[in-house]
Amino acid sequence: MRPTAKIIGHGLAVLALTLITQIGGVAWLLALPFRRFWLALTATYALLWLTAFTLAPLTGRVALPCFGDSLRSQSVLYCALNRHYVTPTLLTLTTDLAAHMATTHPGSVTLTLDAGFPFTNLPLLPHLSHDDGEKLDLALYWENQPGRSKSPIGYWGYASGPTNCPTRWADLRWDMALLNAALPNWPLDAPRMKTALTFLANDPRTGKILIEPHIPAALAVAHPKIRFQGCRAARHDDHIHLQL
Ligand SMILES: [Zn+2]
Numbered sequence: 001m002r003p004t005a006k007i008i009g010h011g012l013a014v015l016a017l018t019l020i021t022q023i024g025g026v027a028w029l030l031a032l033p034f035r036r037f038w039l040a041l042t043a044t045y046a047l048l049w050l051t052a053f054t055l056a057p058l059t060g061r062v063a064l065p066c067f068g069d070s071l072r073s074q075s076v077l078y079c080a081l082n083r084h085y086v087t088p089t090l091l092t093l094t095t096d097l098a099a100h101m102a103t104t105h106p107g108s109v110t111l112t113l114d115a116g117f118p119f120t121n122l123p124l125l126p127h128l129s130h131d132d133g134e135k136l137d138l139a140l141y142w143e144n145q146p147g148r149s150k151s152p153i154g155y156w157g158y159a160s161g162p163t164n165c166p167t168r169w170a171d172l173r174w175d176m177a178l179l180n181a182a183l184p185n186w187p188l189d190a191p192r193m194k195t196a197l198t199f200l201a202n203d204p205r206t207g208k209i210l211i212e213p214h215i216p217a218a219l220a221v222a223h224p225k226i227r228f229q230g231c232r233a234a235r236h237d238d239h240i241h242l243q244l
Contacts, residue, residue, distance in 0.1 A: 019125055021081045022117040023048040052082060056118035061085040061133045064094060064112050071098030072147075074111040074139050074154040085118045087133040090244055093205045094136060100199050101141075105192050109147035111139035113154045113239055126234075134207075134244040140237075141192035150183045151238070158238050159188045161214030165231035172234045194219045200242060201225045207244045212237035 010032070017024025027045040034040035053063055064086055065071055066079035071094065078084045086094070094112065101108035116124050116133045124130040127137070139154045150157025156176045165173060197216060200206050201223035210229040215237055216222060229236045 021045075021083075022119065022122070023052055023082060049080075049082065052118040056085055057088075059119055060087055061116065061118050062088050062091050063118075064091060064115055064136075068098075070102040070108060071095060071110045071112070074113050074149055075152070077153065078113060078115075082118055083114050083116070083124055084112065085133055086115045086136055087244070089205055090115075090134055090136055090242075093200075093203060093242075093244070094138075096203070097138075097196060097199055101192065101196060104195050107146050108141070108192060110196075111147065111149065111154065113137035113139055129243070136242050138196075138240040138242055140239060141189040141196065142186040143189040145186055145189075150186055151179065155238050156180070157183050158235060159212075159215060161212065161218065161237060163212065163214065171232065173231065174234065188215070188218075190219055194221055196240070197221045197226060198223075200240075205244060206242065210236050210241035210243075 010028070014025035014028050017028055018026075024045060027041055027048050030044040030048075031037055031040035056062065062085065063079070064073065064084045066073045066076060066084065073079050073084055094110070098108075098110035101110055113136075114124060114127055114130060115136045116130050121131045127135070129135055130137075137154075139149050140159060142148065142150060156174070156179055158176070158180055160180075193215065197209065197211070197219065198221055200209055201221070206225055209223075209226045210233075211226060212235060213228045216226050229241065
């Protein structure tokens, strides 16, 4: 490969890994001098992952639990990619929610999706607002499926319902029709969803909750903090967006 093409290739890899994991780009650069590059990349990434886990609290971010009975990451990917960092207040709010869910509906498992990166206020793409550790996406609760999501990563498995949003030829409201046709047709767990939304809305630490309006409407839950994300943002009937 030509030297310029090689540099561009490395540049793109560093950019992509930085955008996806924050620390991956640095790991790539550190691994470059080694002859066994992929082994070195794995080792430097693991080392930086542990360093981020240890140092993030000094900058006001803590990691959400990756594993656990009543609260855990929906997929280890969110943890492996460093996308599970929040402020200590959001961690305690999430822990309290999970404990409340497990008490009121035994066997409940609260699953976390994308949160934030360990350092800086750079947004965690594609969520432009997930930039300060005060935002977290939670998986929906599905009937008779504790600890499980409709789709492999939690997102894009919709609890479809009526919407007033116009169909545009290009917007962020992806319907993922092919994927959803292949996913199981589970109904939402109405009692659990209602308990979770009510608990979060009534907690003074919660700033707002974004969700597709047909979900709280069907559950007969209304609160000024429960809002519609708007027609220009991605669909929110595959997750709950929680922010302080
Ligand atoms: Zn969100």
